[in-house]
Structures are given as structure tokens and as C-alpha cells.
Amino acid sequence: MMQAALWSVAMLLALAPAGIALSMWKHGSAMLYGACLLVSSALAAIALLNLLDPSHPVLDATLPIGLPWLGAHFRIDPLAAFFLAVVNLGGAAASLFALGYGRHEEAPGRVLPFYPAYLAGMNIVVLSDDAFSFLVAWEFMSLTSWALVVSHHREAENVRAGYIYLLMAGFGTLALLLAFGVLAGNGQYDFAAIRAGHRSADVASAVLLLTLIGAGSKAGLVPLHAWLPLAHPAAPSHVSALMSGVMTKVAVYGFVRIVFDLLGPPEWWWSMVVLAVGAPSATLGVLYALMQRDIKRVLAYSTIENVGIVFVGLGLALAFRAGAMNSVAALAFTAALLHVFNHAAFKSLLFFGAGSVLNATGERDMEKLGGLIRRMPKTAVAMLVGCVAISALPPFNGFVSEWLTFQAILLSPQLTSWGLKLIIPAVGALLALAAALAAACFVKLFGVSFLGRARMPLAAGAQEVDRFSLAAMFALAALCLIAGIFPGPFIDAVAPVARTMVGNSMPHQTSMEWLTIVPIAESRSSYNGLLVFTFVLLSASIASIAIHRFASDRLRRAPAWDCGYPDPNPAIQYTADSFSQPVRRVFGTLIFAAREIGEMPPPGSAAPARLTVETRDLIWRALYAPIGQAVAFATERINILQFLTIRRYLSLVFAALVLLLLVLAI
Amino acid sequence: MTLVRDLISQGLQMLLVLLLAPLLTGFIRKLKARLLRRQGPPLLQPYRDLIRLMRKDVVLAETASWLFRVIPYIIFAGTWIAASLVPTFGSGLLFSWSADLIAIIALLGSARFFLALAGMDVGTAFGGIGSSREVMIASLAEPAILITVFAVAMIAGSTQLSTIAEYMGSSAVGLRVSLGLALVALIIVAIAENGRIPVDNPATHLELTMVHEAMVLEYSGRHLALIDLSSQLKLLLYVSLIACMFMPWGAAEPRAGDLALAIGALTYIGKLLACGILLAVFETSIAKMRVFRIPEFLGAALMLALLATLLRFVSGSL
Secondary structure: OHHHHHHHHHHHHHHHHHHHHHOOOOOHHHHHHHHHHHHHHHHHHHHHHHHHOOOOOOEEEEEOOOOOOOOEEEEEOHHHHHHHHHHHHHHHHHHHHHHHHHHHOOOHHHOOOHHHHHHHHHHHHHHEOEHHHHHHHHHHHHHHHHHHHOOOOOOHHHHHHHHHHHHHHHHHHHHHHHHHHHHOOOOOOEHHHHHHOOOOHHHHHHHHHHHHHHHHHHHOOOOOOOOHHHHHHHOOHHHHHHHHHHHHHHHHHHHHHHHHHHOOOOOHHHHHHHHHHHHHHHHHHHHHHHHOOEHHHHHHHHHHHHHHHHHHHHHHHHHHHHOOOHHHHHHHHHHHHHHHHHHHHHHHHHHHHHHHHHHHHOOOEHHHOOOHHHHOHHHHHHHHHHHHHHOOOOOOHHHHHHHHHHHHHHOHHHOOOHHHHHHHHHHHHHHHHHHHHHHHHHHHHHHHHHOOOOOOHHHHOOOOOOHHHHHHHHHHHHHHHHHHHOHHHHHHHHHHHHHHHHOOOOOOOOOOHHHOEOOOOOOOOOEOHHHHHHHHHHHHHHHHHHHHHHHOOOEEEEOOOHHHOOOOOHHHOOOHHHHHHHHHHHHHHHHOOOEEEEEOOOOOOOOOOEEEEEOOOHHHHHHHHHHHHHHHHHHHHHHHHHHOOHHHHHHHHHHHHHHHHHHHHO | OHHHHHHHHHHHHHHHHHHHHHHHHHHHHHHHHHHOOOOOOOOOHHHHHHHHHHHOOEEEEOOOOHHHHHHHHHHHHHHHHHHHHOOOOEOOOOOHHHEOHHHHHHHHHHHHHHHHHHHHHOOOHHHHHHHHHHHHHHHHHHHHHHHHHHHHHHHHOOOOHHHHHHHHHOOOOOOOHHHHHHHHHHHHHHHHHOOOOOOOOOOOOOOOOOOHHHHOOOOOHHHHHHHHHHHHHHHHHHHHHHHHHHOOOOOEOOOOOHHHHHHHHHHHHHHHHHHHHHHHHHHHOOOOOOHHHHHHHHHHHHHHHHHHHHHHHHOOOO
């Protein structure tokens, strides 16, 4: 199995140079994506077989590459198997989607070589079992995704996105590098040695903070999220899906691996830090998403929200584990991992939908779309499923993981620490707020772009996308529904991971009556997605049949009523900005420093009235802009060094030498 | 035998909420009219309206998509199922474990999600304004009710409605500050969610402050009947919810005899009447708010609920 996994990854790596050759050929992209689809499916199958195997075998292998005295260690344990499954299910879906979508690529030579390399990078991060291979793979993953972000490099916006992404990725890797440096204090870099080693509480806390910065910046936690909404939408849509749906999960993997596995028993205040970062990320992410009008940017911001929810789950798991309540920790941990899987499914689906819309209309701006449900009915159905699922509404999968997180929050009064007792109700409120705002956000996304009337001719002439793209979308939509109405098997699949990471697991769910999920005890809480779904479906059908049969089934088409003033101009419809205006007025003045400036022409003038809305990203202004200014200031000062005479350079070299010798001597 | 009995009891409950919902609305309308010294429509007028609407043709806007025609059934089914899972005359219904309180609220959330989409479907300005205001109200009301549920669930040790109802009926509860705060928050949310005065006016049609009516402006015939019935069911659901959590007297225990069930049913009708009277008096004595005052109103509910939860975290007895 391990060999098969490593060979598959090697094949992905080999496909990268092949991509250069294939990009010259007309059917090259189909060949390459087909190959990626096969390899990813194989890897997903390996991961699932390992995860579902009741004996939970731990496989490892060492290859003589990398550092000569270390070699490259690889290992599949339940945690790695779970994330391997997520990565490759996402990868397989993206490859299937790209079979159709990739045909429209203008410069395939800029995408094809990097795509398999990027997939390989994510796989190696999950598989690697020593710090050196982990970091090299992490950086490889960052660089290949950067190359994909700037693949459409003629748009100035994408170049800026790529630049910021590169800086932030470098910063994140630096933090992880330091974390591993501190972890492997004795020079032992393989994970087994790190796990066995002992370290003081201060060192462990430093590692936690560094990991939170390193993995958190890749996952998009506020305030390290600034690159994410720029970079994710800039890439081609199937890559956006991978970056948002899968790469953020690799970052979560890094966090779980280091904090839950390598670092040993947690301090109680670690969970405070994680919760204090995760919960605001959830709420702020979705608030930002609600203010956007670019479909892909809405989805990117909503990724920040979902990563926040995952980190809330992980923070709760840390809190319960520190309080020696392993069974509740298992509940919170399972909720987090289930949300990892769910988010990978529906976020990929939504990015595919956005990509299909982009292909069909050439437009990402919602304000120019509208009425696509008539032009692209199948894409619309898949998108609708994704929107309902991501809004955490039953009977889809997003609800199950949020429900489990809420159940974990409800058990937290049993914690003894006062800090946690005060922070957890606020976390619950922020999470509830995020869930409600997410529904608003996706009503807007679907309502403005797919419903109503077409706002621009391009949207009016859109064509349904090809069958590969549709197949990828419907596969994921089906996954969202299945995971929503049969959550039991999915929870059971996560059980071995929870057992190895937090020392306990949720009760076996598939053996419950009627496939209900019962986190603790039935008298406490239970949810049965299947029954709810069946009941709703049944009563809707009964109502429909009864009314059509006994009352009336006649229907006439007529112009819209609109209180007697229907206007054929599509510009009278609510737009994305006007839809979010009430929410902006409620939350925006505080968080975005939003200001509305209305300009009325003087009486008698025929000039149009104008309403300008200013929103400012306060985090950018407070955190990023000063750093940028400081760097610019410093470079300007150091710039003089470029224009010295050779004599001065030589004296500089001499001075440096003397200084270093002095340091050595002392 | 018990299974059959339980099934009948669950089926009865489903029929009961469906039949009682229009009556509750009719009662409140009649009472409000009497309080304003008007004659008011007859008590049974909502039933007549529903039947008349169902028999009429549907006039569908030319720009409406298939989703617009499906949504009334989804909303109706979701609300009906949610309403049948809330204990009315007795706790311990057969399927009450299939969705706990959080799931019931989320089910209502699904219904609202689709209603807001319906408002956007035809592509008129009125639909959009209704939807955008509805999601603004929901974005505050939903967290408020979830936190209220947290407070109650932490006290009762369960999110299962039947368990909560039984716990509230037992003597273990006592007077608690957090429960009082939760009750006020729940009432505020119930008023907002059902579009009652002072948040929205269910009786007006052409007013720029309208929310719910603006979203359903394009509906007619059987579709409108279903949507009306759903909002009546939703009102009944919230009243039942308040009744079962904060007025648990008289409700039949699980597997109770016929007499207990009859007593439960009678007290339930009494509770409905009491809540209806309170709502009617409240609505006639207060004016509608401006739209941007609503966030403050709901924000108060959110803060009260949060305070209730915090009290529970800080002390087990408050």
C-alpha cells in the first residue's frame, strides 16, 4: 500500500514535465487531467482502504533522498489517511472538472506542468514523516500554487495577488521552520523522535504559537488572511477549488499533526488562543464575503469563515483534552474533521460552479449576471445544493458538522477554567452569527447571479457547460447530500483519527437505531438527517399531489405583478451591493468603517444623483500597511549601498570580517 | 401496540398543528380588530381564504423559474415538519428524537433560505428589498434564538425538546434569572421571526417597510395559500415552543393515558389562547419600528440570551 501511494505521487511528479510537452498538443490537457484523475482516484482509494480497515494499519517507508543522514520518512497513520482522502477526493474532482474546463485555457503551458506538481506537493506534505520532507513539500506546494495563481499574469490584479501570496507563504513557512527547529531541539528531525522527546512548557507554548502563525496563515485565519481572497480567485477555477477546498485543509493537517500529535499534552490556555483566533475568523470571514460582488472572491472569503469553524472545533478539542475530558474532546475533534471534509466537498463544488459561470459568460461580477437558472439549469441545481450545504442548513452535510460543534459547546460548562467559561459563550455566539450570515451570503450569491433577469447580454446568452464539468459538480453535490443524510458512516470513519489524536472517539454511530446520530446520549441530543429529509420530501409531495388533485392545477403566465409597476428594465432589480446594504449598515460601520456618501444634484440640475459607499479593511490598514511602509522606508535607506565605489565596498567587507572575528573571539 | 399508539399520536399531532394554525391567526386577527373597535373578520376566515386561494388559478410571472414553483412546497413541508416536532399536548412523541431543538431551528432556517430566494426569482425591486431585509433580520434573530437555546439546553442538560419539556415540568427547575432572560429573548425573536408588529406588519401590503409581504408579492393561488399556511404554522410553532419550554403545565407525559392526553390537549388550547391574547394586546399597543431600529431590538435579544448563557457558565444555580 505504502509503495503504491509513493509510486502514485511519483507519477504525479513525473506528469509535471510531461505537462510541458502535452501543452503543445491539442488533446494534451485532456490527457494530463485524465491521468491526474486516475492517479488521484487511486490515492483516494488507498487512503480510504486504510482509513476503513478495522485494524488501522500504520504504514511507513524511508527513501534515501533528502538529508543524507536522515533520508525521507513517509508514513500513513489514520490522521494522514483521512487528510490523504480529502486531498485526493478534491484532486480527483478538480481533475474531472478540468477535463472540460481546461479546454478553454488560453495558455495551457502555464497551467499544465504545475497542476500535477501542486497535487503531488499536497500529497507529500500529508505523507511525510520527518520535518525536513514536510517543510520541503510545504514550500513546494506553496510555490507550485503561486505559479498557478500568476498563470494569468497579464492582469495586474493577479500579479499583485501573486506577490502578496509569495510573501505570506514565505512568512508562514518561516514560522513553521522555526517551530520545527524548536521542536527538534536535539537535532532529531523525524517525527517519531520528536514525538518521543520531552520539552518544557515554555518551549511547547512557543511551538504552538509558531504553528498557529505558520499553518494559520496558510489556512487563512484572521488576521493572516489578507493574501487568501486575492490569491484564490486569481487562479483558474479548478485550481481555486483546490486551493480553497483542499490546500487550506493541508494547513489544518499541519496544525493537527504538530499540536495534537507531536507536541504532547496541551496547556489549558492554548485552547483560548486557538478559539480567540478561530471564532472571529468565522464571523469576519463571512462578513467580508457578504460585502463582495465577485463570485470567486465571495467563495474565498467564505473559506476563511469555514476554516474558522474548523479551528473552533480544534480549540474546543484542545480545551477538553487539557481538562482530561477525552470523550467530549473526541466530539469536538470529530466535528472539526467532519467540517474539513464537508468544506472540501461544497467549496470545491461552488468554485466549479463559479468556474462554469465564468466559462459561460466570461464574468465573475455578480452585478452583471442574473437569470442563469434558465440558461444553465444543471449548473444552477448543483450550485443551489452547494449554497444550501455551505449555509449549514439541513438536510445537507454542512449542518451536521456545525451541529456537532454546537453540541461540544453545550458541554463546555463542565470545564473548570474560568477563562474558558467566559470565552466559550462568546465563541458560540460568534459561530451562530457566522452561520446566519453565511445563509445571507449565499442567498445573495445564488439569488443575484442565478435568479432574476439577466443584467447583461452576456448572461442572457450563456450556454450550459460541458458534461465533464457537470459530472464533477453533480458528484460533489451527491456527496454533500449523502454526507448530510447518512452522517453516521462518515463520523465512524473519523473515529480512528480521534482515537489516535485525542485518545477517545465518539460512540459508534452506524449501529444506532434508524441511523440517528447521537453524540453523547439520546436523551441529550440526537439528529436524524434521513428521517428529516424523508419527512420533508414526503409531506411536500403529499401537499403537491393533494392540491393538484383536489383543488386546482391550472396555471397562467402573465407579466410580473410588482405592485402594478412592473419595469422591463433589468437594472431595477436588487444588485449584490444593494442586497447587502442592510447588513452593511448593521455591522459595517464598526467593522469596515463603512461610509455612505449621497450626492444630490441641486434643484433644477439634470445631473444624476450618486451614492458612494466606502469600505475600508481595517486589518489591512492596521497590520499590513505599516509593515509595508516600514519595509519601503528601510529599503530606501539601504539603497545607498548599491552605488558605492569599489574602495568603500572593500572597506565594508573588511569591517564585516573584523566584526565577525570579534564575535567569534568573544 | 405501543408503536401503533405512538404513530397515531404523532399523526394526530401533525394534523392538529395543521388544523389549529389558521385558527390561531384568525383568533389574533379577530381580537386585534375588537381591540380597535372594529368588527373584524370571522374566526374561520383564514380557512376560507386558504380554500379559496387553493381553488384559484396560479398567475405566474413570465420571468419566474421552476424554482419559484417548487419553493412553496419546500417551505410548507419544512415548516410543517418543524411544527410537528415541537411537543404540543404531550411530550415524548414518536419521532421527536429525529431532530433536536437546534435542528428544528435550522429547518426553519432552510425554509427562510428558500423564501428569500423566491423573493429574488422574478427579478422585481420589491422582491429584492424583501429578501435583503429578511436576511438582515435573520442574521440577528437566528443567533439570538440559538443562544437562547444554548441557555435553556445547558440548564436542562439536553437539546432534545421532549427532555427539556419534562425537565421544565419537574420541580428541579425553580426560579432562575437565566431562564427569565432567555424567555424575554425568545419572545423578541418570535415577534421578529413571525413578522409581527413592531418588526413587520402582517396586515399591510403597500408599505415600504414591509419584509415578508414583499418577498411573496408575486405569489398567487395555491402557491400563496401554501406560503400563508406556512407562516401560520410558524406562528403556532413559536407559541408551542414558548408554551412547552416555559409553560409546561398540564402536558401529557410520554405513554400517558387517554385522560392525560385530553387534559394535555385542553391546557394546550388554553396556552394558545393566552399567548394569542397577549400578542394581540401587545401588537395593538405598540407602533411599528423603522427598519434600522430592528437591529437594536434584536440586538437586545441577542445580548439577553448571551447574558443568560454566561450566567449559566458562571454559576450552576442562576
